[in-house]
Amino acid sequence: MSRAAAAYPPDKVILREVGLRDGLQMVRRFPSTKAKAEWLRRAAEAGVTHFEVGSFLPAKAMPQFADVRDVIGVCDDHGLHSAALALNERGVRDALQTPLREIVTVVSATEEHSQANARRSRADAIALIRRTVELARASDTMPLVQTGLSMAFGCSIAGEVDPDDVVRVAARCAEAGADLIGLADTVGFAGPAQISDLITRVQREIGDIVLSIHLHDTRGMGIANASAALDVGVRVIDGALGGLGGCPFAPGATGNVVFEDLVFLCERKGFETGIDLENLIVVREIAAAEMPEEQLYGALARAGAPRQINWRA
Amino acid sequence: MSRAAAAYPPDKVILREVGLRDGLQMVRRFPSTKAKAEWLRRAAEAGVTHFEVGSFLPAKAMPQFADVRDVIGVCDDHGLHSAALALNERGVRDALQTPLREIVTVVSATEEHSQANARRSRADAIALIRRTVELARASDTMPLVQTGLSMAFGCSIAGEVDPDDVVRVAARCAEAGADLIGLADTVGFAGPAQISDLITRVQREIGDIVLSIHLHDTRGMGIANASAALDVGVRVIDGALGGLGGCPFAPGATGNVVFEDLVFLCERKGFETGIDLENLIVVREIAAAEMPEEQLYGALARAGAPRQINWRA
Numbered sequence: 001m002s003r004a005a006a007a008y009p010p011d012k013v014i015l016r017e018v019g020l021r022d023g024l025q026m027v028r029r030f031p032s033t034k035a036k037a038e039w040l041r042r043a044a045e046a047g048v049t050h051f052e053v054g055s056f057l058p059a060k061a062m063p064q065f066a067d068v069r070d071v072i073g074v075c076d077d078h079g080l081h082s083a084a085l086a087l088n089e090r091g092v093r094d095a096l097q098t099p100l101r102e103i104v105t106v107v108s109a110t111e112e113h114s115q116a117n118a119r120r121s122r123a124d125a126i127a128l129i130r131r132t133v134e135l136a137r138a139s140d141t142m143p144l145v146q147t148g149l150s151m152a153f154g155c156s157i158a159g160e161v162d163p164d165d166v167v168r169v170a171a172r173c174a175e176a177g178a179d180l181i182g183l184a185d186t187v188g189f190a191g192p193a194q195i196s197d198l199i200t201r202v203q204r205e206i207g208d209i210v211l212s213i214h215l216h217d218t219r220g221m222g223i224a225n226a227s228a229a230l231d232v233g234v235r236v237i238d239g240a241l242g243g244l245g246g247c248p249f250a251p252g253a254t255g256n257v258v259f260e261d262l263v264f265l266c267e268r269k270g271f272e273t274g275i276d277l278e279n280l281i282v283v284r285e286i287a288a289a290e291m292p293e294e295q296l297y298g299a300l301a302r303a304g305a306p307r308q309i310n311w312r313a
Numbered sequence: 314m315s316r317a318a319a320a321y322p323p324d325k326v327i328l329r330e331v332g333l334r335d336g337l338q339m340v341r342r343f344p345s346t347k348a349k350a351e352w353l354r355r356a357a358e359a360g361v362t363h364f365e366v367g368s369f370l371p372a373k374a375m376p377q378f379a380d381v382r383d384v385i386g387v388c389d390d391h392g393l394h395s396a397a398l399a400l401n402e403r404g405v406r407d408a409l410q411t412p413l414r415e416i417v418t419v420v421s422a423t424e425e426h427s428q429a430n431a432r433r434s435r436a437d438a439i440a441l442i443r444r445t446v447e448l449a450r451a452s453d454t455m456p457l458v459q460t461g462l463s464m465a466f467g468c469s470i471a472g473e474v475d476p477d478d479v480v481r482v483a484a485r486c487a488e489a490g491a492d493l494i495g496l497a498d499t500v501g502f503a504g505p506a507q508i509s510d511l512i513t514r515v516q517r518e519i520g521d522i523v524l525s526i527h528l529h530d531t532r533g534m535g536i537a538n539a540s541a542a543l544d545v546g547v548r549v550i551d552g553a554l555g556g557l558g559g560c561p562f563a564p565g566a567t568g569n570v571v572f573e574d575l576v577f578l579c580e581r582k583g584f585e586t587g588i589d590l591e592n593l594i595v596v597r598e599i600a601a602a603e604m605p606e607e608q609l610y611g612a613l614a615r616a617g618a619p620r621q622i623n624w625r626a
Contacts, residue, residue: 154622155621187619189621191624192540192578192581219618220536223533228540268504299534300533306467306502308469308471308472309472309473309502
C-alpha cells in the first residue's frame with residue numbers, strides 16, 4: 001500500500017475540511033489561534049479526520065496563516081491529518097520543520113493564470129513540485145505531497161481550458177512524484193458533465209495516484225459536481241465549513257462547497273463518512289463568532305438533517 | 314405523438330417555472346395580478362415556456378390564487394403552457410372554464426400524509442384523478458392532466474417511503490389516465506441515488522407517460538438531484554424563480570430548486586434550454602419588490618454566468 005493510500009484508504013470517502021486554509025484566504029478578520037484549535041478539536045470530535053489548515057507564506061503577506069505551525073501542532077496532538085500550502089522552497093523547508101502530514105503545492109492549468117497568479121511558468125511550478133517531493137522524501141517527517149491543479153475546469157483569465165492540457169499537466173505532476181493530485185474548479189465554471197469527463201481522463205493518465213477534487217460553489221453546482229465525482233470513483237473531496245472562502249474572481253459569490261452538505265450527500269449516496277452532522281454544525285458557531293462579516297452557507301445548518309428517516313449510510 | 318408529447322417534446326428539456334404556484338403557497342404578501350402578468354411576460358421573453366401559475370381553491374382560503382383565471386388568461390395571450398392545481402371536482406370544473414393547458418392533481422405517496430394533508434385516502438385521491446381525466450377529456454379545452462406524487466422520497470409524517478409503494482401509486486395514476494406523472498421530493502429528503510433509483514423503477518412501470526420531477530432544495534441537494542434525474546432520462550423539471558417556496562415541514566428552509574441555477578445545470582450538461590439567463594435573472598426583481606419578506610436564493614443571480622467561457626449547450 002502506498003503511503004498516500006494509508007492516509008486516504010481507497011475504499012473510504014474522505015472529506016477534507018479546508019475552511020482554515022481556503023476559507024481564510026481572503027478574509028481581513030480571522031480566528032485566533034485558540035479559536036482555530038477549538039474549531040479543529042470540535043470538528044475532530046464530530047468525526048472529521050483530514051484538514052487543510054494554512055499556508056507557509058510570510059506572515060506579513062498573509063497574517064491569517066502566521067500561526068500555521070501552532071495549528072499543525074494542534075492537529076498532531078489530536079492525531080489528525082494536517083495539510084498546508086507551500087508555494088516556494090522556503091515554505092517547503094519551513095513545513096518540514098513541523099509534524100505536517102501533507103504539503104500542498106499548486107500548479108495552474110493555464111500558462112496565463114500561472115503567470116498572473118504565481119508569477120512563474122507552469123514548467124517552473126512543476127520543477128518546484130519535483131523539488132518539494134525530493135525534500136519531503138529526504139525529511140524526517142516525510143509528509144505526502146499533493147499537487148492542486150487550479151483552474152482545471154475553466155480559467156478566469158484564459159477562459160476555456162483544453163482537457164488535453166489538464167491531462168498533460170497532471171501527467172507532469174505524477175512524473176514529478178506527487179502523492180496526490182487535486183483537480184480544482186477554482187471559479188465554479190464546471191457542471192457535472194465536465195467533472196465526470198475530466199476526472200475520467202485524468203484517472204486514466206495518473207493510475208494509482210490518489211485523485212482529489214476541490215470545488216467552489218460559485219454557481220451552485222458544488223454538490224452536483226461532488227456527486228458526479230463520486231460516481232466516477234473519486235473518494236477525496238475538499239469542502240469548507242459553512243462554505244467559507246469567497247472567490248477573488250467573482251465578488252459576492254459563495255466560496256468552497258459546503259462541508260456539512262457534502263456529509264449529507266455522501267451518506268445519502270451510501271458512503272459512510274463517520275461524521276456526526278449535528279455535532280459538526282455547531283462548530284460553525286466558532287466561524288460566526290470569529291468572522292462576523294463572513295456569510296456562512298449551507299442547507300443542513302438551516303434545515304437540519306431529516307429526523308423522520310434514516311439518511312445515514 | 315401523444316398530446317403530452319406535443320406539449321413536452323421528449324427530445325427537449327423543459328423547465329417549468331412554478332414560482333407563481335408553489336412559490337406562493339405559504340406567503341402572506343403576494344404579487345398583484347399586474348405583477349404576476351409582468352413576471353410571466355418577462356420570463357417568457359427570456360425564453361421560459363411552461364409555468365405553474367396557481368390553484369383552483371376558494372379565494373378565502375388561498376387569496377394568493379384568487380386571480381388564477383386572469384393569470385391563466387395572461388399565459389394564453391402569450392402562447393405559454395399554463396398549469397394549475399385542482400384538488401377537488403369543483404376546482405376541476407372551474408379550471409375547465411379557462412384556457413388552462415394542464416390540470417395538476419396530487420396524490421400523496423403515503424396514506425398518513427394523504428389523510429393529514431388532503432383529508433382523504435390515496436384511493437379517493439386516485440378516484441379524483443380518474444374523474445379529472447374524464448372531465449378534462451370531455452371538455453372543450455382538453456387540458457393535460459398531471460399527477461404529482463408528493464412525499465415520493467420520504468414523508469414528513471410516515472418517514473421512510475417504500476419505493477414499491479410509490480411504483481404502485483404511479484401505476485394507479487397511469488391507469489387513471491394521467492398524461493404526466495410528477496415525482497416530488499416535497500421535504501428535501503432525497504439524494505441523487507434515491508432519485509435515480511426511484512425514477513428508473515417508476516419509468517419501467519409507466520412506459521411512455523411523461524415523467525417530471527419536482528425538487529425542493531431543503532437540504533441543498535436540489536441541483537444534484539436534478540442532475541441525477543437528467544442522467545436517467547427525465548426531461549421535465551420544476552423549479553421556482555429565486556428558489557421561492559418555503560417548506561411548511563422545515564421552518565427556515567429554502568424552497569423549490571432555483572430555476573435560474575437549473576438553467577445553468579442543463580446548459581452545462583449539454584441540454585439547450587432556450588432560456589437567456591441574464592434576462593431571466595432580472596425577473597427576480599418583481600418577486601423581490603412584491604414580496605420583500607421572502608428570501609431569494611440562487612447562485613447564478615449572485616455570481617452571474619461565466620463570461621470567460623461558452624457555457625451554453
